[in-house]
Amino acid sequence: MTDGAVARVLVDSPLPQLDHLFDYRVPARLAEAVQTGARVRVPLRTGGRIADGWVVELADRSAYPGELSEVEDVVSTVPVLTPSVWALARAVADRAAGNASDVLRLAIPPRYVRVEKAWAAGTADAGDLPTAPPPVSGFAAGRVEEGLARGERMALRVEPGMRRTPSGEWVGAWAATLAEAAAHVLAADRSVLIAVPDHRDQEQVETALAGLVDPRRVLRADARQTGAERYRSFLAATGDAARIVVGNRSTVYAPAARLGLIAIWDDGDPLHAEPLAPGVHARDAALVRQEQSGAALVFAAHTRSVDVQRLVELDWVHEIAPVRAARPRIVLTARADSAEPGSARIPSIAWREAQRAVAEGPVLVQVARPGRVPLMTCARCRETAHCAACGGTIAVPADGGRAACTLCGTTTTGWRCPVCDGTALRAATIGATRTADELGRAFPRAKVVLSDGERQVVRVDAGPALVVATRGAEPVADGGYRAVLLLDGERMLLRESLRVAEDCLRWWSNAAALAAPGAPVHLVGVGGALGTAFATWRQPDWASTELDARRALRFPPAVRIASVTAAADRVAGAAEAARRAAAGVDVLGPVHLDDGLDRAIVRFDYASGKAVAAALRAEAVRTATERRKPVAGRRPQRPPVLRVRFDDPAVP
Known part of the structure; x- marks a missing residue:
């Protein structure tokens, strides 16, 4: 001692x-x-x-x-590590069999000496607290406010559409709802954390907050800031004044005085999944922090993720539905096999709607991918065309030549579909740039705006325009779009992923929510249960059905998974350790990867998560501390590798 x-x-x-x-x-x-x-x-x-x-x-x-x-x-x-952040980092790291220091690297920005000295010497006023915030509109009077005061976990079904702020700016109704909830919590002198997928959403929330709370109470935290700006916001959040912190997924780890609300917008967006170790999703970190702090927790979205639907059915999260069952005017439009000349593969009914609407204001055209190159599929069964030589996708080059493999350049001579033996190809989708060019020729008097990953447009005015945007890059239009055309639905559904249908429903719903009241929304080429759920705006019903199917198959989120990547013998040892740790654990694989390692998927119930995480963690420590006896005359061998990733989003 x-x-x-x-x-x-x-x-x-x-x-x-x-x-x-x-x-x-x-x-x-x-x-x-x-x-x-x-x-x-x-x-x-x-x-x-x-x-x-x-x-x-x-x-x-x-x-x-x-x-x-x-x-x-x-x-x-400066005490940059607060007790609440340490407790959160330790808990989420243990849940994911990771290192707490990896979590703290996400939570605490790098130090900037000049910023730190200015903060220590300054006496900046944090601003006034709101005195009479407006009610959280769209829901039963006082229902959301009561939940916020009780520290309740809520899933809000926000209304689609646009709303005008007192300053005259237009934001999504969802941003106004979160701003109103945040203002109520701040008025009680408690802090708020709002995590959104990207800077477009962040700007809307900040715009909605501007008319409700003192701007000095709002802190921004995202990757677009300089390192000094981010550290300045972080230091301000460590103080005793209640704040509203708005940012990306790492916002759930921000320090907060008297935390009263954690809000996550659109938790199904992949940007909420942390790519860095230990890879804890913002939704999971928020759930842990809510339980530790007793703050209210709000999941808000136009379409509910299957993960939140599971929590709702467990009664762990309470569903809060809007008073009015408002929904966009959605039309399921048949696929255009032979598009009209210059129509950018838009069916006739949607084409006529676009012609009428563009004379009144902006029209949104959502496409699957940027650029010009169209991907090819089998004309008979719509299976994505892959190269017989290397397995790459087949597309038409930008210069308009013959379809060829995007990886090795092999042309499609003699191509045959492995599914139906068809030999004919068709374009599954055309890039945003080419779509914009075609629409520009078809509507010579209309302004064409292109928004994608390279050309980022956040807002457009209410004037006539054709806005061609890739999924997730749709700008906000003043007053809403006069018509919305959702193209390439079939192509979006071709992606090989367990969550492809869930993602498509979210992309379409978020785009439809940008429409003006009564404006038509055309979804091209998609029907069935998914199209019906979208057209009737009953996304939670679809999420419930999808969850039932995943329960039957023991797929996430009905169960948890962990991927284990290592040499074959170590994968087998880790899998066996997980089996011994808890009952009901099963292992899928292993499969051989290109880097010479194997990967297995460990599948287990939520109740077994703590035991499985401890067992896999012990295997990782054992592997890292193993000592190999050097062999004379040989180069030292690389240290053994054992990578563990819980709830791995890379697993289809």
Whole structure:
């Protein structure tokens, strides 16, 4: 037992064997500077290295019987790691068999000394609290406000359409709803975290908040900021003043004084899935933080994800439906096998609607992909055409030549469909650029606006225009679009993914919600249950049916999965450890990957998640700490690899 000032430090390292707290003695020269949450530098015994870390706790003594190393230095005295953020990072890392330091790297921005000094010396006013925020419109009087006060978990079915703010700006009705809810929580002197997929959504929320709360109470946190701006917002959030933090998926980890609300818009969007280790989805991190903090939690969307539908059916999240069953005027339009000249493959009925609507205002045309190159499918069964030589997709080049493989360039001479033996090809989709060119020729008097990943347009005015946008890149139109044409529905559904139908329903619903009241929305070439759910605006019913199907097949989110990637023998060992950890665990695979490793999918019930995560975590630590005896005359072998990813979105 070691007495004296002791700092318990989490080392900033991706190595799984270092993912626990280390005790360090605080020297007298640093006694005033070392405090909970501060960044420090500490020695590691291996090779005499110095590592960065965070002080998680301060104690009077240590249970370690030996001599403690001293803290090397204090990087900053600012307590950037708050107790609530540490508790969240530890919990989500354990849930995903990952490192808490990896989570904290997402939560805490890099340090900027000048910003930190200005913040420490400043006395900036945080602004006034709202005094009489408007009610959360669209729902039964007081229903949402009561849920916010009780710390309830809610799934809001927001109304489609546009709404004008007091300043005259147009935003989606969903953004106005979240802003009203945030204003109510802030009025009670409690903080709010709002996570949205991208900067387009973020701008709408900030615009909606501008007329409801003091702008000094709103903090922005996203990747488009400079490092200094992001660190400035982070430091402001660590203070005692209640704030509204609006940003991307990492916003759920932001520090917040007296957290009162966590809101996630469109949780089904893939941008909410964290690609960096340990890969915890923003929805899962929000659920953990809500349970720890007691704050209210709101999932808002035009179409409900299957994951949230599961929580609703478990009564863990309460469904809040709008008072009015408002929905866009949606028309399911037959596929145009032979499009009219210059019509950009738009069926006649939708073509006439576009001609009429473009004289009154903007018309939205949603397409599947950017560029000019059309992908090809079998003309008989609509199966995507793949190259017989390498398996790449077949498309027509930009110069208009013969269809060929996009990878190896092999032409389609003698191509035959492996599904139906058909030999004829047809274009499944045409890129946004070519669609814009065709529409420009067909409507010579209308302005054509192109919005995609390279040409990002956030807003268009109410003047006549044809707006061609890829999915997810649709600009907001003042007053809403006078007509919406959703093309390439068949092509979008060809993507090989478990969530393809769910994604398509979300893309179409979000685009339809941009329409003006009474404006027609044409979905081209899609029918069946998915088309019916969209046309009747009953997306939760479709999500419930989809969840039932996944339960029968034991597919996520009815169950949880974890992918294990390593050499064949290590994959087998990890899979066996998971089987021993809990009952009902089954393993799919392994399959051989291109990099010489194998991958297996471990499937288990939610109740077994903690045991399976601990078992796979132990296997990762065992692999990382394995020592190999060097062989004379040979180059040192690479260290063994064992990668574990829970709820892996890369698994189809």
